[in-house]
Amino acid sequence: MKTSTAPSPAFAPVKTQRAFEVICEQIRGELAAGTLKTGDKLPAERDLATQFQVSRSALREALRSLEVAGIIRNVKGARGGAFIQSAEPDRIVQAMQDYVHLGSVTLEELTEARIALQDVIVRLACVRATEQDLQDLEAIAEKTKRVTGVEERYQCAVEYYEVLARATKNRIFGIFVDSLSAILHQFVQGPEYETLQETLIQSRLQLVKHLRARDADAAAEEMRKHLGRLHRHVRKNIKGPLAGG
Structure with a gap:
């Protein structure tokens, strides 16, 4: 003080x-x-x-x-x-959750925003990611293979997105990524998510290869397909305001 x-x-x-x-x-x-x-x-x-x-x-x-x-x-x-008080990103995350839950935002809108956001993130990461960032992303993807259970694997996914956002060297992206992960958490569940994991893990490893090659277009396309798969899974589990009409 x-x-x-x-x-x-x-x-x-x-x-x-x-x-x-x-x-x-x-x-x-x-x-x-x-x-x-x-x-x-x-x-x-x-x-x-x-x-x-x-x-x-x-x-x-x-x-x-x-x-x-x-x-x-x-x-x-x-x-x-x-x-x-000092700035607390968690408050921004909670505010965004409340806005989505109380408002008229649909899953399609949320997914569109997430794809656009991640497109910017992966393109910046292609330029700014350090070797340590890339090693961390690979390690998280490999760790996801070893853990069992939906929650453990989801937390690995959250960590992966956090490190990817960190690789942009822009803290604002981390706040947005955390917000979207928190909003979608409740809809990522069930045996279908376990089945989907093998594809998602390979996609994350492939994304790192594109980042290493500094191939922004390929990385952005891999992320777009990755999020499309997640969108289809969430669509099956979603209820409430996000489900839309």
């Missing part, structure tokens, strides 16, 4: 029935401007309430909302208070 030595955020008085929302917007605005940074401590509740010219209850509602959103964390004790 730290106390920022940068200029203090300048909060304006709030005059609205939805005061807590305006407070949240102002604090987010200070984050966007760089006035508030990870680890910074917000002023005490009394001082914040005075700056915003709101009741302590309205201020606390705003702080609770920001805490739920993962923007601040409240620390108790003599040195406690409200601190700006």
